[in-house]
Amino acid sequence: xxxxxxxxxxxxxxxxxxxxxxxxxxxxxxxxxxxxxxxxxxxxxxxxxxxxxxxxxxxxxxxxxxxxxxxxxxxxxxxxxxxxxxxxxxxxxxxxxxxxxxxxxxxxxxxxxxxxxxxxxxxxxxxxxxxxxxxxxxxxxxxxxxxxxxxxxxxxxxxxxxxxxxxxxxxxxxxxxxxxxxxxxxxxxxxxxxxxxxxxxxxxxxxxxxxxxxxxxxxxxxxxxxxxxxxxxxxxxx
Amino acid sequence: xxxxxxxxxxxxxxxxxxxxxxxxxxxxxxxxxxxxxxxxxxxxxxxxxxxxxxxxxxxxxxxxxxxxxxxxxxxxxxxxxxxxxxxxxxxxxxxxxxxxxxxxxxxxxxxxxxxxxxxxxxxxxxxxxxxxxxxxxxxxxxxxxxxxxxxxxxxxxxxxxxxxxxxxxxxxxxxxxxxxxxxxxxxxxxxxxxxxxxxxxxxxxxxxxxxxxxxxxxxxxxxxxxxxxxxxxxxxxxxxxxxxxxxxxxxxxxxxxxxxxxxxxxxxxxxxxxxxxxxxxxxx
Numbered sequence: 001x002x003x004x005x006x007x008x009x010x011x012x013x014x015x016x017x018x019x020x021x022x023x024x025x026x027x028x029x030x031x032x033x034x035x036x037x038x039x040x041x042x043x044x045x046x047x048x049x050x051x052x053x054x055x056x057x058x059x060x061x062x063x064x065x066x067x068x069x070x071x072x073x074x075x076x077x078x079x080x081x082x083x084x085x086x087x088x089x090x091x092x093x094x095x096x097x098x099x100x101x102x103x104x105x106x107x108x109x110x111x112x113x114x115x116x117x118x119x120x121x122x123x124x125x126x127x128x129x130x131x132x133x134x135x136x137x138x139x140x141x142x143x144x145x146x147x148x149x150x151x152x153x154x155x156x157x158x159x160x161x162x163x164x165x166x167x168x169x170x171x172x173x174x175x176x177x178x179x180x181x182x183x184x185x186x187x188x189x190x191x192x193x194x195x196x197x198x199x200x201x202x203x204x205x206x207x208x209x210x211x212x213x214x215x216x217x218x219x220x221x222x223x224x225x226x227x228x229x230x231x232x233x234x235x236x237x238x
Numbered sequence: 239x240x241x242x243x244x245x246x247x248x249x250x251x252x253x254x255x256x257x258x259x260x261x262x263x264x265x266x267x268x269x270x271x272x273x274x275x276x277x278x279x280x281x282x283x284x285x286x287x288x289x290x291x292x293x294x295x296x297x298x299x300x301x302x303x304x305x306x307x308x309x310x311x312x313x314x315x316x317x318x319x320x321x322x323x324x325x326x327x328x329x330x331x332x333x334x335x336x337x338x339x340x341x342x343x344x345x346x347x348x349x350x351x352x353x354x355x356x357x358x359x360x361x362x363x364x365x366x367x368x369x370x371x372x373x374x375x376x377x378x379x380x381x382x383x384x385x386x387x388x389x390x391x392x393x394x395x396x397x398x399x400x401x402x403x404x405x406x407x408x409x410x411x412x413x414x415x416x417x418x419x420x421x422x423x424x425x426x427x428x429x430x431x432x433x434x435x436x437x438x439x440x441x442x443x444x445x446x447x448x449x450x451x452x453x454x455x456x457x458x459x460x461x462x463x464x465x466x467x468x469x470x471x472x473x474x475x476x477x478x479x480x481x482x483x484x485x486x487x488x489x490x491x492x493x494x495x496x497x498x499x500x501x502x503x504x505x506x507x508x509x510x511x512x513x514x515x516x517x518x519x520x521x522x
Contacts, residue, residue: 017512018519059501061508086487086501087296107461107483108454118465 003071004175004206005034005057006078010066012052012230026052027230030066039197039207041221048227050210051102054177057081057208058099059089072096073174094122099177100168104152104160111149112138112163119171130170137166140192157184162193169196176200176207182216194219248294248330249470250318250438251337255291255327257313257494260284262325270493272513277308277493287313288494291327297437298468302485302502304475304517310494311474312362315440318472319359320349331356333437354384358431358469362443364423367430368415374401374426375411378433385434400429403459421452425459432463439463442474457483478521482506490514 010030016022027049034040042050055061057068059081069078074095081089081097093099098119107115116134121127138148141162147155152163165181181197182190190213197220201207211217217224226233258266266279270286277286288310295301303311317324320341329341333356341352353359361367368377378397379390387393401411404425415423424444431439441460445453457480463469464484473484481488481502488505490498490513498511509515 014508015510016515018515055507060503062500062504062510086499087294087299089501090296090299090486109458110461121465 002036003033004036004038005071006067006069007032007057008067008069010053010056010068011064012049012056012061013064025230027056027063029231032225032232034206034208037201037204037206038222039201039209039220041217041224042208042210042227043217043224044227044233049230050227051179052230053227054099054179054208054210058093058097058177060099070097070175096174097177098168098171098173098175100165100179100181102180102183104155104164106151106153106160108153109151112143112152112155113148115152115163116167116170119167123171133170134166137170137196138162140196141166142189142192158186158189161185162189165193165196169200172200172203172205174205176205178207179210180212181209182211182213190216247296248337249297249299249332250295251328251330252294252318253292253328253330255314255317255329256289256325257287257310257317257322258284258289258325259287271495272492272497275493277310286494288317288491291489291491291496293489293496293499295438295470295472297332297470298464299487300464300471300473300485302473302475302481302488303491304478304481304488305491306476306517309491311476311491312442313494314491315359315442315472315474319357319440320353321359331438354381355386355434356436356438358436358439360424360428360431360439360441360444362446364415364420364427367427368423370414370416372414373412374415374418377415377426377430381430381433387434396433397429400433401426403462404429405455419452421448421455424448424452424456428456428459428463432467432469435467435469437470439469439471440474441471443476445477445480446475453480460484478506478518490517 008031010027012027014024014026030053044050052061056063063082068080068082070081072079072092079088079092081092113131113134116137117130120130143159143162147159152160161184168176182193185193194216209220261282261284265281266284266286267289269279269281270277291314303314305311316322318329324342330337331341334341372380375397378400379393382393398411415426445456464471475481485502488502489496492513498514505514506518509518
């Protein structure tokens with residue numbers, strides 16, 4: 001199997017100028033590789049650095065040291081999202097890498113269906129087809145039909161989460177970063193989401209998964225990385 | 239719709255853009271800026287509104303410009319739109335001689351051509367962008383005429399199409415924008431700015447002073463324009479919420495200098511510069 005991601009000596013320290021330069025160490029000595037097509041679970045207590053690591057890979061956070069090499073299919077080269085030109089990172093995000101945050105970033109006055117259809121349209125799908133696929137996703141996740149054309153700002157936590165995860169899955173990215181995708185869902189809905197994620201894996205999508213839910217982790221992750229105080233605690237293989 | 243093609247490089251390239259009011263000499267740039275914590279030169283009294291601003295804007299990209307009042311945000315877009323002259327710097331734009339010609343060195347006639355045909359501008363105050371003695375439709379026609387279109391029927395069709403997106407009732411097309419609400423005026427101003435599909439649109443604090451529901455409608459309209467027409471935009475705002483919603487990349491200005499530049503989510507979630515950290519931590 002081909003290597004998708006190669007992380008070496010990654011380190012992240014936040015420097016807070018407004019608190020007189022206070023330094024907050026978040027990650028250090030993080031090294032691992034990911035193979036194409038696998039789902040890598042990130043486990044560890046709250047504050048152990050899981051989301052920080054994910055955000056460094058997506059360039060939402062700028063790492064302090066170390067290297068990340070993502071093997072881009074589009075350019076045929078290895079790109080370090082932390083160092084590459086901003087435009088190259090935007091391209092990477094648009095075509096290959098999708099980040100699904102813990103909470104839906106609500107855009108005012110955009111209906112749920114359009115939120116899910118938007119990344120598909122950006123990647124070249126026709127609007128009607130994208131909306132149709134968004135409807136199928138909502139159907140499977142049992143999102144009440146009367147919410148489909150409503151604005152998610154007033155949705156419950158679980159409803160927003162389904163919109164968020166549907167948007168990420170339906171974009172069918174090559175590499176998907178999932179931060180707590182099932183946290184506010186009941187058992188049946190959770191299983192529906194897990195099935196959809198597994199189908200995406202069947203299609204070849206590689207994923208990194210943060211979850212505190214043992215059921216979700218055991219059904220999805222091929223192997224797990226345990227983080228503790230910003231370091232990899234043990235290279236445990238599931 | 240195809241995604242904007244970034245592979246051919248930049249659309250707009252800005253280098254060393256500087257605007258000084260008063261005696262422009264070396265001291266005024268050296269003695270001002272974020273380190274000096276002022277943009278007024280202590281020796282000459284010159285005001286350095288912008289100094290050494292540089293960035294590339296790619297096709298279809300939306301660039302945010304943030305900073306507090308007096309940081310040089312509006313000056314920057316006014317220089318690019320030729321509303322005022324620069325003291326120094328270079329601006330290259332792909333549609334003009336394949337990006338080989340410095341726009342700041344064009345004759346005033348060619349600058350007018352670039353403004354009318356290739357740029358769109360939306361000001362904070364609708365009175366700056368709209369002519370209140372014309373009707374809403376007439377304002378759009380004015381922009382089309384300046385861009386060399388003279389067919390009255392086509393102009394009316396275009397105006398009607400654009401205004402229908404602003405939720406303005408069709409029968410108000412012949413009323414002056416003076417009789418419109420603030421949010422409506424702003425959407426008419428946007429319609430006018432994009433009437434001839436310019437590849438680059440400047441938006442200067444366009445939602446400041448509007449109440450939130452109206453602000454959402456204006457932002458919605460801008461987002462539609464961006465996704466459907468793929469117009470590149472430079473969005474000036476002191477409102478980080480607006481920046482987060484609209485932009486891909488952001489530059490942060492303080493005392494007329496860029497203190498930080500990056501992807502918008504990185505600027506908002508992992509700001510590096512002390513000033514940006516202060517700005518982000520002040521967010522409601």
